[in-house]
Amino acid sequence: MPVPIGVVDFKPFLDGSDKQGVGAAIVKSFKETGFVYLMNHGLAQEKIDEMFKWSKEFFAQPTEVKLLAPHPASGTHHRGYSAPGVEKVVHHIDDKDEIASIRAKAPDVKESFECGRADDPNMPNIWLPDGVLPGFNDACLDFYWACREIELTFFRALALGLNVPEDYFVQYHQVADNQLRLLRYPSVPAASLEKDEIIRIGAHSDFGTITLLLQDKVGGLEIEDPNQPGVFQFCSADFDAVVDTVPGTFSEKMPKKYEATSAMSYIMQRLASNY
Numbered sequence: 540m541p542v543p544i545g546v547v548d549f550k551p552f553l554d555g556s557d558k559q560g561v562g563a564a565i566v567k568s569f570k571e572t573g574f575v576y577l578m579n580h581g582l583a584q585e586k587i588d589e590m591f592k593w594s595k596e597f598f599a600q601p602t603e604v605k606l607l608a609p610h611p612a613s614g615t616h617h618r619g620y621s622a623p624g625v626e627k628v629v630h631h632i633d634d635k636d637e638i639a640s641i642r643a644k645a646p647d648v649k650e651s652f653e654c655g656r657a658d659d660p661n662m663p664n665i666w667l668p669d670g671v672l673p674g675f676n677d678a679c680l681d682f683y684w685a686c687r688e689i690e691l692t693f694f695r696a697l698a699l700g701l702n703v704p705e706d707y708f709v710q711y712h713q714v715a716d717n718q719l720r721l722l723r724y725p726s727v728p729a730a731s732l733e734k735d736e737i738i739r740i741g742a743h744s745d746f747g748t749i750t751l752l753l754q755d756k757v758g759g760l761e762i763e764d765p766n767q768p769g770v771f772q773f774c775s776a777d778f779d780a781v782v783d784t785v786p787g788t789f790s791e792k793m794p795k796k797y798e799a800t801s802a803m804s805y806i807m808q809r810l811a812s813n814y
Contacts (some may be wrong), residue, residue: 543572545565545571545575545576545577545690546575547561547565547575547578548578549581551560551695551793552695553579553581553692558699559700561699562699563699564691564695565778566696566697567698572653574762580689581689583687587753591755593674593679594721597652597721598723599712604667604671604779605652605667606620607667608665609627609665610653611664613811614810617769618653618654618662619664619717620652620666621650622654623647623725627671627694637644646656647738647739647740648724648738649725649739649740650722651720651722652674653714653719653720653721654718654719655716655718655719656680656715656717659716663770671689679721682719686719687715687717688752690712690749691709691712693706697749701787702787703786707785708748711748711802712774712776714777714778716777717747717773717775718773718796720773745773746773746806746809747773747774750773751774775806776802778801778802778806780801781800781802782799783795783799784796784797
């Protein structure tokens with residue numbers, strides 16, 4: 540039987556009544572599935588609904604309008620609008636798996652818009668021109684910073700769950716090197732999906748520290764069950780931070796699986812491969 544995603548009430552962490560228990564529950568779910576369904580996370584539903592409203596208004600614009608904020612050809616500048624079929628998340632798949640290989644070559648039929656903090660020197664934002672969809676830019680930035688607060692609080696809970704100091708992860712996320720990613724999956728023929736002629740977004744892993752995923756009522760996310768591999772299913776560290784194994788999770792008998800690397804070199808490598 541597939542392992543269900545753990546449902547964790549975040550309120551006891553926020554009010555201080557059971558911070559350690561919440562952290563432990565998050566880690567348990569991460570160990571079992573790599574995901575957690577977080578309730579009472581502190582982000583107001585009204586703010587979420589408002590952002591979805593803006594997202595729908597943006598994607599409802601004619602293509603020629605959306606392309607006034609074009610994503611650069613290089614994936615390392617991950618900002619602006621990408622039309623359906625432009626970004627390809629999955630490239631390298633074991634050729635021995637024929638179906639997976641076909642899906643890896645099929646276009647991703649989705650469209651997206653990405654933005655980040657206004658003062659990011661590495662990836663400046665690419666907005667629609669002034670006067671086009673007034674209020675959209677401010678709404679995106681407001682929501683971006685609201686999610687930033689949830690991110691930092693969540694990292695404190697995760698740290699307690701892993702039995703390291705509460706600020707362990709926060710120290711590596713001093714700069715908000717994150718991205719807000721709006722996604723829309725336009726209607727496509729069911730037959731094309733069944734024949735693997737197109738896909739929505741292929742099976743993949745994100746490459747930030749965590750991803751805060753908010754869905755509308757349509758839903759659609761699938762995850763890979765770690766007990767049944769092959770059943771398919773971004774907040775980033777400071778770019779100058781060294782990403783290494785968390786203390787207490789390795790030993791002489793269970794050594795580190797990966798060498799230390801910088802957050803920037805890893806993220807830039809993953810972004811570049813998508814375009």
